[in-house]
Amino acid sequence: MASLERDPAQSFTVGVDFGTLSGRALVVRISDGRELASAVYDYPDGVIDSRLPGTADPLPGDWALQNPADWVGVLRHAVPAAVRASGIDAADVVAIATDFTACTVLPTDRAGTPLCAKAELRARPHAWPKLWRHHAAQGQADRINALAHERKEPWIGRYGGRISSEWEFAKALQVLEEDRTVYDATERWIEAADWIVWQLTGSESRNACTAGYKGIFQGGQYPSADYLAALHPDFADFPATRLAHPLSNLGDAAGRLTAQAADWTGLPAGIVVAVGNVDAHVSAPAAQAVESGQLLAVMGTSTCHVMSADILAEVPGMCGVVEGGIIAGKYGYEAGQSGVGDIFAWWVDNNVPDAYRAEAERRGQSVHAYLTELAAQDPIGAHGLVALDWHSGNRSVLVDHRLSGLVVGLTLATRPEEVYRALLESTAFGTRRIIEAFTDSGVPVDEFVVIGGLLKNEFLMQLYADVIGRPLSIALSSQGPALGSAIHAAVAVGAYPDVPTAARSMGKLHKHAYLPDPRRQAAYDDLYAEYLRLHDYFGRPEDDGGNAVMHRLRDLRDRANSAGIDR
Template sequence: MAAHVIGIDFGTLSGRAVVVRVSDGAEVGSAVHEYAHGAVERALPGTGRPLPPSWALQVPQDWRDVVREAVPKALAAADVPASDVVGIGTDFTACTVLPTLADGTPLCELDGLADRPHAYPKLWKHHAAQGQADRINAVAEARGEPWLRRYGGRISSEWQFAKGLQVLDEDPELYDRAERWIEAADWIVWELCGAETRNVCTAGYKGIHQDDSYPSRDYLAALDPRFADFVDKLRHPLSPLGGRAGSLTARAAALTGLPEGIAVAVGNVDAHVTAPAARAVEPGQLVAIMGTSTCHVLSSDQLAEVPGMCGVVADGIVSGLWGYEAGQSGVGDIFAWFASTSVPPSYLDDAAAAGRDIHEHLSALAAAQPVGAHGLVALDWHSGNRSVLVDHALSGVILGQTLATRPEEQYRALVEATAYGTRMIIETFEAAGVPVTEVVAAGGLLKNAFLMQVYADVLRRPIAVIGSAQGPALGSAIHAAVAAGHYTDVRTAAAVMGSRGPAVYRPDAERADAYDPIYADYRELHDHFGRGASNVLHRLHARRAGA
């Protein structure tokens, strides 16, 4: 028999399972299951209670349904007997976090709590805790908390502590009922193996766990005396990436059709788990996972304080190296928004006549333009700024429009803006003394060759690409192979099971030169609107939230 493992990637709108051969990383079958409830952003399911602006929730049953539906379908597609499967690994969006009882039961599934928004898991892009994040940062800075430097000087509204503090502020009764506050990445592992675990990745990047400790009780009490016990809801021994969390329970075996007792890997984050799938686990290799948002993960043998990063964590990507994380909260989401709201019907007709979807059509039209011909520059903040400003009260900007501006020109300006945002992140790394020696791209946006070439030109760097269309799921499968004992560590497994594609996007010198002055304009606007010269975007955000 040939040993196989299963990787499951839980995304924003769906989950996907892939069956992978342990000996060479070949992906032999896969299946996708769409969440019934998707991202809950307007009203609670069932009750219809409306949600305020900047909220984004999920429903735990959707995650269970991925396990029940996608795993058997992936096995069937692979034509691999379940008896050949030796392990299962999972990854999740982060920080997607939920309140539960001590046995792992989500509060939203308890009688009487279906109409309480704070009882549901908060999706990574829940940005309604910006006020709490501001408080966390101000108090930490005033007290000189040493851990703040590991996060570039600012904690994000997306992370565990800000979201937990929001629950306390807005629904203190529910806060008290929550015996656990847990990342979905760890919760789904609990469902599979029956054991509560906490992985070093989410704890380090999203849970402010540094140097073997969380923020002190005194600090938490300074935020709010009632918040002093928050770490009690998190506290649990941390497990290393690639470790074995436990064995598949009889209940989970019946749900998936897999053998009881196979290895269940410690949970992980979708972006970080992609690095081994892309064979990018050595110092200086930066992986950009480009989809609805973009996450940048970088392994390094150097520890530095990098302003505005999401964090630096020991062993956060692979053991023995420092793992850095940065990101952009909106990328593919921005393009999707534009295509669904700002394109005339005639463009849709033309795209259909050409046999292209609207993104392919806009990209083809945009690609025909010389660099800078549209006279536009945009800021990619439609979902706020994750790095390097760490401010989700910011919003998108596009300057230079005239009555002659065409949709494809605006589309190109938005693509370029996201590339400028990535260049800002890379330059911030290198200015802090953390070299970036290679850029590797993964994620759904790889299929857009125009976009990828723009990035290469703007960055003035070649961009290699992952060889798998299911990078996170493949990465989870690699971790499952290590947890099952088939490889000694993740780096060894990545060398065998990881995948690189043949394409490398190389910068065109003429276009790269033309982009430099536009990028300088982007930086000027970035600092003007993002660093306090103008607070108009914050005022607009406050008015929208108040309305």
């Protein structure tokens, strides 16, 4: 950690949040966390899921890639725009920190050049960064899990018993097995969270958060060469040759801003650059969710649940538990739902009649707000529906991205707002199932804290409080990840001794903004019981009383799409 030798009231940090479709830069005053200005840069290529830029060949199903040039565009455009809008002198910015979606991972050469930037590899899909929502490595993930349980690998319990297809090893094994040319050219396999810091400092660094949660780094080591060789003989040296690097703690300084990065951002060369972080985990101090028992839900297109605790436990279906993974000195737990806001958007974009859209426009409302208003008028359970929130698969607690969404109880009288409400409820039920996995494993959850765009929907927030039966607090910043990064930058430059101390000055929280209503909570209990029955029947293996129909349907879909038969 550096030492700040300036007045904190006249010193500022910049937090940069790299999201799924855009990147945001935020200028923050160190002394009190005041947010002066922000700017957004939309990725020109967005999510690459149909075809590579400049090519006509379609990508296979479940692929999701990104263009690293888009990420650099955030540094070139959003950062200087935010500083200009803030009205401060750029010379008063003393540190910068970044966060990223995860696991978003890319292959590079030894100098950090992305393989997709090389002319000879650009047309190969595996040379491009794999976004967190890339789910095409499910087969590799299944084998990773099965072999880990067969060999009783000690680390598998730290991940709830299952490694996700979203994580580093599954994606890397997919590259090895499907494009040996790209795999052999890969000299560094690196999280985007660390790659962007590399671009800022000119030197490679690795953060403890992504290594622990996404890279199976536990007990000071990656999975053994023997285990990896059993997956594929040429995978044995994967960590040693492509991952190995000293890990840095969250809130530490990774290096100093290079002259090139200073030219991109308009910031002074030589200022502190903090160690990279994950967008969900970095948000905890922005919401002052740094104490044990505070479960933070970062709610947007998906939801990531993170929480610190004083105890170490193996929680079934969790994404991982990492010592110091969120806050130093505590065990950081992560869980998540792969689809939340995306599910609501899918319904609005594809299933709402024109008459509803016209009425929403007449009222000056979004379609989401109009549907919410209509849905809120009915008693709990009056729609006769229950839904499963698996439209993007299940991240926790089943850890299976081949699962799909479901709505039960539809009739010819079912109205669009009723299905919309059932989908809202399904995501709350999914969160309750995650909370129960924690509490059943001896990890207490005392308070539910929400940050992200969805907290603007007051009906949804009250619904969550009623379903989970706990007080719901809301972060007062609408830019949680960027503010969280700015807080970490303040610690890295020495303005505060640690992240919790910085959070108390710079974070913003409305405690217990929503309280559960006992009558509504009891009514939702009945619906949740039906959700659990469906959850276990369609999500569990057939030898555990489940039904694999969702897997079979996905297999039929994939075979039909690849064969192109019976059109």
